[in-house]
Amino acid sequence: MPHQCVRCNTFYEDGAAEILKGCPCGGKLFFFIKKEKLEKAKEVTVNLTPKEKQQIEFDVLDIIGEEAADDQPVVLDMEAIRILKPGKYELDLVHLFKKDPLVYKVGEGKYLIDIIRSFSPSKKL
Amino acid sequence: MMNILKKFVDKVFRDLFKKKKHIRLGLYGPPNGGKTTLANRICQDWLGEDMGSVSPIAHETREIYVKEEINIKSGRKELSFNLVDTPGIATKIDYENFVKKGLSVKEAKKRAREATKGVIDAIKWLDDMDTVIVVIDATKDPMSQVNITIIGNLQARKTPVLIVANKTDLKKADVKKIQAAFPQYSVVGISARYGNNMDNFYEALFAIAG
Numbered sequence: 001m002p003h004q005c006v007r008c009n010t011f012y013e014d015g016a017a018e019i020l021k022g023c024p025c026g027g028k029l030f031f032f033i034k035k036e037k038l039e040k041a042k043e044v045t046v047n048l049t050p051k052e053k054q055q056i057e058f059d060v061l062d063i064i065g066e067e068a069a070d071d072q073p074v075v076l077d078m079e080a081i082r083i084l085k086p087g088k089y090e091l092d093l094v095h096l097f098k099k100d101p102l103v104y105k106v107g108e109g110k111y112l113i114d115i116i117r118s119f120s121p122s123k124k125l
Numbered sequence: 126m127m128n129i130l131k132k133f134v135d136k137v138f139r140d141l142f143k144k145k146k147h148i149r150l151g152l153y154g155p156p157n158g159g160k161t162t163l164a165n166r167i168c169q170d171w172l173g174e175d176m177g178s179v180s181p182i183a184h185e186t187r188e189i190y191v192k193e194e195i196n197i198k199s200g201r202k203e204l205s206f207n208l209v210d211t212p213g214i215a216t217k218i219d220y221e222n223f224v225k226k227g228l229s230v231k232e233a234k235k236r237a238r239e240a241t242k243g244v245i246d247a248i249k250w251l252d253d254m255d256t257v258i259v260v261i262d263a264t265k266d267p268m269s270q271v272n273i274t275i276i277g278n279l280q281a282r283k284t285p286v287l288i289v290a291n292k293t294d295l296k297k298a299d300v301k302k303i304q305a306a307f308p309q310y311s312v313v314g315i316s317a318r319y320g321n322n323m324d325n326f327y328e329a330l331f332a333i334a335g
Contacts, residue, residue: 055234063242081241087220087234089241093274096248 002038003030003075006060007053009046011038019073028073029057041078048085055086148334150206151254153247155271156183156213156240158260159291163317164192164210170323171195177210182226184240186212189250199327204335211250212243214271251278256285256334263290263298263314267306276307287333290314293321 002011003019007027012018022028033041048056060076060083076083082090152160164176176192179185190210197204218240223233251257257279261267279286288307290300293314300314313329315322 059238062238063245081245087230087237089218089237091216091218091241091244093214093216093248093271096245097251097274097278 002033002035004033004041005030006057009042019075022073027057029060030073030075031078032075033078037078052086056083059083059086146203146335147205148207148255149209149253150330150334151209151211151250151257152260153211153251153257153275154213154260155262155269156215157181158213158262159289159317160213160260161186161190161210163258163260163289163291163315164190164208166317166320166323167195167197167208168192170320171197176208182223182228182236184213184215184218184223184236184243186210187236187239187243188212189243189246197327197330199331199335202331202335204331206256206334209250209254211247212240214244214247214275215240216270218244251282251284254284256287256330258287258289258330260289260291260317261303263292263300263303264295267303272306276310285333286310287329288312289317289326291317294319 002013003016004011005018005023005025005027006029008023008025010018010023010025012023012030018024019030023030031041061074063081064074064076077095080092080095082092084090152164154160161177161179165179168174168176172192172195177186177190189212192208192210195206195208197206218237220230220233220237223236224230228236259272259275259279261272276286276288288303288310290298290303290312292298293300294316298314300312303314304312311329311333313322313326315326
């Protein structure tokens with residue numbers, strides 16, 4: 001399954017060293033895209049300006065919460081949230097309700113944890 | 126053996142002196158269905174205060190709000206709950222819709238980002254709900270992807286659901302259409318804004334959660 005660096009649009013295959021360490025361009029955020037949707041994804045990201053890409057990086061990190069604020073690369077599953085441009089989001093509710101991981105944090109040579117579980121708000125119900 | 130006996134005695138005593146039922150009650154639904162207006166109505170009816178702010182621009186509620194210890198009564202029955210108001214669940218969030226309503230581009234993009242986060246949070250919190258009220262705008266087609274996904278998911282979780290067909294003060298409101306769309310659920314038509322039919326709403330709530 002391809003991963004795309006949000007900053008420079010480069011695609012990487014599963015397990016590529018760049019995903020684990022971060023892209024050579026300095027990007028630490030990757031979109032995880034299904035092969036069959038690759039062509040459509042390419043069209044979207046090619047049309048983004050550098051400023052828009054920067055904004056998307058900021059937005060994704062804000063959406064997924066503080067857990068991702070350290071320096072590890074992050075992979076956002078585009079099946080769950082598709083960001084077309086800053087401020088334009090498409091959400092796949094079935095995916096979200098299934099509690100599939102939304103975001104993978106990457107580190108120490110492997111995909112680590114399901115952030116959606118780890119950044120649950122403190123629930124004082 | 127003594128352990129089992131002790132557990133049994135404990136349970137009998139707990140049941141005998143059980144306090145009134147306390148649940149976590151979540152308000153869910155698409156944006157601008159009137160969740161916060163209903164939350165405010167419930168809080169006004171039983172606590173004499175509002176819970177959150179409402180707005181004609183969608184996604185006004187972008188964080189989870191909890192009002193603790195609301196006690197309601199109907200006849201001899203009492204129900205105590207924590208009311209959880211959630212952001213509206215949507216499949217598409219586009220800042221341009223907020224710009225059309227008068228927000229600046231910067232404000233609109235921020236609202237879109239927060240609303241997206243809100244949808245994810247709302248879904249996450251569903252795990253903690255004992256009973257859910259799904260608030261639907263009765264002037265709109267109920268067979269939307271959002272409604273069907275929420276209600277289908279709650280059914281799979283076996284969470285008790287009460288469907289509120291809100292905005293019955295508006296001419297276009299059609300409660301029967303909502304009943305027809307979800308025949309296996311209790312549907313109660315109300316106007317949260319004007320407090321119409323709230324007695325029936327509380328009765329239905331007792332029937333589901335009491």
